Amino acid sequence: MKEKDVEIGFILKLEKGEEVISSIASFCDKRGIRGAIFTAIGAVDNLQIGYYDSGSREYFFRHEDATHEVASMNGNVALVDGKPLVHAHAVLSRCDESCATIGGHVKEARVAVTLEVFLTSLPTPLTRAMDESIGLKLLAL
Amino acid sequence: MKEKDVEIGFILKLEKGEEVISSIASFCDKRGIRGAIFTAIGAVDNLQIGYYDSGSREYFFRHEDATHEVASMNGNVALVDGKPLVHAHAVLSRCDESCATIGGHVKEARVAVTLEVFLTSLPTPLTRAMDESIGLKLLAL
Amino acid sequence: MKEKDVEIGFILKLEKGEEVISSIASFCDKRGIRGAIFTAIGAVDNLQIGYYDSGSREYFFRHEDATHEVASMNGNVALVDGKPLVHAHAVLSRCDESCATIGGHVKEARVAVTLEVFLTSLPTPLTRAMDESIGLKLLAL
Numbered sequence: 001m002k003e004k005d006v007e008i009g010f011i012l013k014l015e016k017g018e019e020v021i022s023s024i025a026s027f028c029d030k031r032g033i034r035g036a037i038f039t040a041i042g043a044v045d046n047l048q049i050g051y052y053d054s055g056s057r058e059y060f061f062r063h064e065d066a067t068h069e070v071a072s073m074n075g076n077v078a079l080v081d082g083k084p085l086v087h088a089h090a091v092l093s094r095c096d097e098s099c100a101t102i103g104g105h106v107k108e109a110r111v112a113v114t115l116e117v118f119l120t121s122l123p124t125p126l127t128r129a130m131d132e133s134i135g136l137k138l139l140a141l
Numbered sequence: 142m143k144e145k146d147v148e149i150g151f152i153l154k155l156e157k158g159e160e161v162i163s164s165i166a167s168f169c170d171k172r173g174i175r176g177a178i179f180t181a182i183g184a185v186d187n188l189q190i191g192y193y194d195s196g197s198r199e200y201f202f203r204h205e206d207a208t209h210e211v212a213s214m215n216g217n218v219a220l221v222d223g224k225p226l227v228h229a230h231a232v233l234s235r236c237d238e239s240c241a242t243i244g245g246h247v248k249e250a251r252v253a254v255t256l257e258v259f260l261t262s263l264p265t266p267l268t269r270a271m272d273e274s275i276g277l278k279l280l281a282l
Numbered sequence: 283m284k285e286k287d288v289e290i291g292f293i294l295k296l297e298k299g300e301e302v303i304s305s306i307a308s309f310c311d312k313r314g315i316r317g318a319i320f321t322a323i324g325a326v327d328n329l330q331i332g333y334y335d336s337g338s339r340e341y342f343f344r345h346e347d348a349t350h351e352v353a354s355m356n357g358n359v360a361l362v363d364g365k366p367l368v369h370a371h372a373v374l375s376r377c378d379e380s381c382a383t384i385g386g387h388v389k390e391a392r393v394a395v396t397l398e399v400f401l402t403s404l405p406t407p408l409t410r411a412m413d414e415s416i417g418l419k420l421l422a423l
Contacts, residue, residue, distance in 0.1 A: 051240070052236075060236075062238060072212070074181075074182050074214075075182065076259065091212045091232045091242060101232070101242045102241065103213070103234030103242040104240050105210060120149065126147075126152065134255065136254065138154065139143070139152065139255070141143040141145040
């Protein structure tokens with residue numbers, strides 16, 4: 001990962017082979033960032049994307065090995081047990097003539113080609129806490 | 142809705158059952174916000190999403206009862222007749238193994254699980270005014 | 283294009299018939315903006331969207347004449363040979379009852395109806411340089 005501090009946030013360039021979610025979490029941990037929002041564009045492969053099933057209270061993830069364009073990615077970073085947790089949703093498009101898309105919650109994804117991230121650290125921390133009625137760690141505002 | 146002022150904007154947590162578009166408009170109205178941009182991720186159900194048909198000069202909306210992940214949502218807030226109007230587009234993905242997506246202009250959507258919004262209020266107001274050649278209230282810059 | 287300086291960035295309203303990528307590049311060039319990030323919503327037609335094939339080292343673009351909603355668009359601006367280059371990804375939805383989406387890298391697109399852009403100029407320049415191992419001009423951080 002290459003990093004550039006642009007005063008109003010950080011431009012991060014994740015490089016081919018890096019895992020997206022853990023790389024952003026590690027960057028925040030290293031920099032002492034305790035709350036952030038981000039967007040990203042680029043391409044990924046070896047990804048898991050899916051949804052939360054509120055009935056079974058489990059995530060389902062679809063695995064895709066092939067390269068997909070990151071048509072959009074939006075996420076945030078908040079503390080859980082003192083460590084930054086990345087919550088990211090994305091729309092990914094197939095690298096064939098269909099340009100067909102899938103979307104949802106990103107569990108993990110490996111950078112293919114490049115991923116260009118704009119991350120804004122918040123001046124106040126964000127935290128997550130378990131919401132027992134939902135079964136998820138939601139933002140605790 | 143839970144709210145947190147993070148200096149560079151607001152983190153809003155919309156809760157299960159709240160309507161997205163009217164909740165964001167109400168928040169801006171209450172806070173005296175006269176111009177804003179926002180992004181959101183989470184999940185919604187009971188939604189209407191569609192497009193503007195410039196031929197018939199009418200919106201078409203597709204109704205979906207089922208829960209969809211908000212794979213992306215981008216929007217802005219501007220004044221119409223002195224009240225904040227929310228303009229939001231989204232990509233929504235099905236909560237099944239297809240992770241298939243639909244997209245467009247969001248008329249309304251009910252929060253399922255949670256919706257995490259990052260809203261930045263602008264220091265100067267935005268307004269919309271009817272553009273007779275288009276048939277829509279466009280940004281008046 | 284109509285422009286409004288909102289201190290934390292610019293609201294741009296691109297108008298029916300304007301080409302998106304070149305219009306944003308021209309705006310940055312005119313204003314001396316040497317690094318920026320942006321989001322946009324609206325509608326476009328006469329578009330080319332696709333992906334980078336890292337095997338053949340060529341872009342593939344799908345052409346669509348018909349109007350599509352810009353369900354999401356995220357991009358950045360960086361200098362190449364001293365001139366602003368726009369890198370934009372989008373998710374576009376069909377203006378029919380399917381609301382079906384395609385996504386990827388936007389080569390060009392013509393505004394249909396309107397395009398509402400929020401662009402934040404960075405206080406430090408961004409640049410791109412050829413990465414021979416990838417075959418693309420990547421961000422040089």
